[in-house]
Amino acid sequence: MFKRLAIFIIFLCPLLQFSQDYSALWKGHFSYNNIKDVSSGNNRIYAASENAIFSLDTQTNEIEEINTVNGLSGETISTIYYSETYELLVIGYENGLIEIVFDNDDAIISVVDIINKPTIPTTDKRINHFNAYQDVLYVSTNFGISVFNLERLEFGDTYFIGNGGSQIQVNQTTIFGDYIYAACMDGSGLRKALVASPNLIDFQNWQTINSGNWLSIESQVDKLYAIGTNRRIYQIANDVLTERFLYPDIPMDMRTVNENLVVTTQKEVFVYDTSFNITSQAFIDPSFDTQYNAAIIDSESIYIGTRDFGILKTLLVNPTVYEEVHPDGPLLNIPFSIEAEPGGLWVTFGEYSFFYNPYPLNSRGFSHLKDGNWINTQYSDVFEARCLNNVAINPLNTNQVFISSFFSGLLEVNEDIPTILYNETNSGLESLTLPDDPNYIDIRVGPTLFDKNGLLWTTTTLIDDPLKSYNPSTNRWESYSFTDIISDGFSGGNLGFADLVIGPDDTKWIASYKFGVIGFNENGGAQLIKSISKQDENMPIELATAVAMDKRNQLWIGTLNGLRVLFNTSNFFTDDNVKVTEIFIEEEGVGKELLFEQFITDIEVDGSNNKWIGTADSGLFYFSSDGKKTIFHFTKDNSPLPSSSIRDVSLDSANGIVYIATSKGLVSFRSGGSSPLEGLESAHVYPNPVRPTFNVVDEKVKIKDISENVNIKITDIEGNLVAEAQSRTNQRYSGYNLEIDGGTAYWNGKNMANNVVASGVYLIMLSDLDSLETKVLKLMVVR
Missing domain, CATH: 2.120.10.60 (Tricorn protease N-terminal domain)
Known part of the structure; x- marks a missing residue:
């Protein structure tokens, strides 16, 4: 009710x-x-x-x-x-x-309401505690106390209880006897007021009973307790404080549960009866080296909120054995770089700054989503590799991956187990060299990528030979100099490389901090290298942040200040007047540049040659192949994105899943598209049969694993044409009844007259327009 x-x-x-x-x-x-x-x-x-x-x-x-x-x-x-x-x-x-x-x-x-209050500084709006009393919640905040009615779901008064009605930080409130008590910081002490007073909004009705800084205050049946920043718990009687205990580490939480007082410190949980006798005490288990943040109990168990292991559940009467309880998930909610694979995803947690500074160095592991479960590898297992970022999966051995470290080198992982850390002692990788400290070791490996032949290409920052190749089969390394572009690797101004993609002609395209996009090709030993970064080349800025090669061999370039496309990549090294091009679109009759001055963080190309483009603060865009049409624009406000700051995007093309790493967590979107196959041998249709309970108009029949250039005809059993589509004409999101998205076609069950078809058997005739291969599928529709 x-x-x-x-x-x-x-x-x-x-x-x-x-x-x-x-x-x-x-x-x-x-x-x-x-x-x-x-x-x-x-x-x-x-x-x-x-x-x-x-x-x-x-x-x-x-x-x-x-x-x-x-x-x-x-x-x-x-x-x-x-x-x-x-x-x-x-x-x-x-x-x-x-x-x-x-x-x-x-x-x-x-x-x-609190967010919208203009009189409260943004930094002081934090909600610290909820205290329920009758039908209201007393909301402790960094500015005072607000009253929220749970029955009417609306705010009432706000109490600014500092001296002179000033805003002060209130950590917790409790009701004891006829009074409401508040534990305050900023030297504002413990304060109380008659809870039934009709004028609690007047600061003069609040009495200070003790000065200092207080973390919490809680009533327990007929007793009142408070904990100060000095780690001491006091019992309060007639406004007189009596010290009861000094905790060995910082108290994090205090609450009353079923007449028991539960105090959580960083390393212990104390459960007290009404006489302040300890009835249970839970210590840190060596198997779970962590910090405790809060705890709660029921009649049988203690549930401890930890920093690293979710909830640790243990018996109330004998808290010696701990059970880890939490949903399956990655290590952290700050994904830095992601790499999808069919049915899975690799996640690292970086990170380095906008200026490619890895300091302060972090100590984080990595996560792997495999067969629907997360395998989390802790920092203790990665040979002390710091600042893990880019992941490269070996196409010739998908159980082998290489993870870049922006300080320690390159980590090899086999069957989810780190096996070796490549550095300056055992590989072709090089450390940057400090002029005043020749013994300093710092190997900043960034974007890495396998080519079609199983050769791993890596980029290392602040050295003369930043591009290196590694053959896992022969353990052979090769180094390639960029001094024709960057005269001095350490002091030449290029702080790092943001992205790497390899074209069909084996040209490596690299997004750099100072020199725009750098193109490099071995060219049979006569190496070719060139960059495009200047305004007279139509680059909006020299700082490139993302590159992607689409299915037409056009290079899409993301920068700090917008989007560019190099339409003709084949003559890049021979044309002296190479220029990139912006994309213009029309909105409400006005022409404008696509993603004008946007900080682009990633570009991904799907099976339909459409583009997923992430931005630093404007969310994620999904554009048609030419960028002229915006199919989706996801932000924090209109989607489940936990943040509009997109760090990375990766596509599981086999299953039509888009993984999106944001500054506040990881989500995925089932776009449904997939990459086309070489032929029609694996083509199939589902659901089959289409039953009356299936919403065919909205959920659509899928024809999956089709080839890249295909014609599809759907007829009834008598040969009457029901629907027809071609890969390059009837693309998805164009409003056709039958649409093709890469390796998957979608049919909404409607015929040429735009009516949902009747029950019966339908023939789906597939024709590859390049190889002339054909295949016929049968589909049963039951309405």
Whole structure:
């Protein structure tokens, strides 16, 4: 009943916003290892990671995920609270946003009142704690206390309780007796006021009972406790503080659960009875070297939110054995570089700055999505390789991959096990050289890529011979100088390389920081090298950020300030007047440059020669093959992207999946397209039969594994033409009943008269226009 009332209220309040459920085509691949807060209710434990939540059913052990695909914002979560009375989960964020998730309901409500308050600095809007009392939540924030009514789903008063009504950081509130107490920072101490006072908005009604900085305050039946930044817990009686215990490490959380006081420090969990006797104490398990952030209990177990292992579950009466509980996912929610494979994905977590500076060096492993499960390799297993970035999969042995380190060299991984780290001692890789420290070792390997012959090409920053090849079969390295372009590898101004692609003529196209796009070809030993970076070559800036070769051998170039295309790549080395071209489109009768001055982070070409283009702050674009038509434009506001800052994009062409790495997590979009095959031997149609329950108009019949240049005719059993399409004419998203997207065709079940066909057997006749190969498929339609 409460929930239905809340839904009605939504339509009356402009500051409440619905979020959509995108689970049909999107999937979240979030990490749930770093748990910031926990809550419980109705036999479920709720755990919040940085920007996603999971729940554990304590009776069935079923785990459910709540993330941007379900409608969460993707912002950074700071605290959560579950209300059994109203059957809803309240989520607080560092930016002041509050979101409400109802049980058994797809709707997620965003409450933006705090975000929209102009009188509160952006840095002070963080939600620190929710304290439920009767039908309201007291919301502790970095500016004071706000009151949120759970029944009406609306804000009431805001209390600025600092001296003179100033804004101060409140970490937690609690109700004890007739008073509401607040634990404050900034030297503002512990404060209290009569909870029934009609004028709590007046700071003069708040009394300071102790100065200093306080992390938390909590009531337990007939007792009141507070914890200060000095790591001491005090019992408060008649406004007098009595020290009870000094914790050996920093207290992170204090709460009351079923009359038990639960205190979580970075390394321990203490459970106290009403007489402050320790009834249970959970230590850090050596098998799970981590930090504790928050904990909650039920009648049998302790559930500990950790920094690295999700929830650790252990027995309340004997907390010695720990069980790791969280959804499957990658190591972290900060993907830096991704590389898709059929049915899987490799993820690294970098990283280096815009200026190609890897410092401060990070110590992170990598993740591999394989057969629907995540295999996570910790830093301890990668031979101390720092700043892992680009992944290259060996096309001749897909169980072998190479991962670049932007400090330590090149890591070889076989069957998901790191086997060797290539550096200056055992390979052709070179360290940069500091003029004042000849012993300094720093091997900054960036973009790497296998060519069609199984030769690995790597780029190393700040050396004279940055381009190197490695043959895994012979263990042979070759080095190639760029001094014709970059006179001095270390001091020549080129801080790094952003991307690498290899053309059909074996030319290596490399996006550089200082010299635009560099083209290199071995040319049988008579090496060719040239760059294009200047304004008179129509480059908007010398800083290139992405390159991609499309199916027409046109080079698409992303830069810090926009998009360019090199339409004729064949004469690049011979033409003295090579220029790149911008793409112009028409919007509302006005011509404009496509992606004008956008910071482009990645370009990917799919099986239909369409382009996926990621940007630094404007989301992800999907363009037609010539860039003239925008098919999709996904942002944080209109899709499950947790951020509009796109770091990398990779395509699983075999399964029609687009993986998208953002600054706040990883998601995938099932675009449905696939790469064409050489012939028609594997072509098939599904679903077959088409049953009455199948929504053929929207979900469409798929004809998969077709060749690149194909004609498709669909006829009824009597030979009457129902639909027809050709690869280069009836492309997807063009409004035809039968459309072709790379290696897959889509039919909406309609005939030439635009009516859904009747029940019967239909013939799908495929003709390869290049090889003249044909194939006929039969399809049963039941309506």
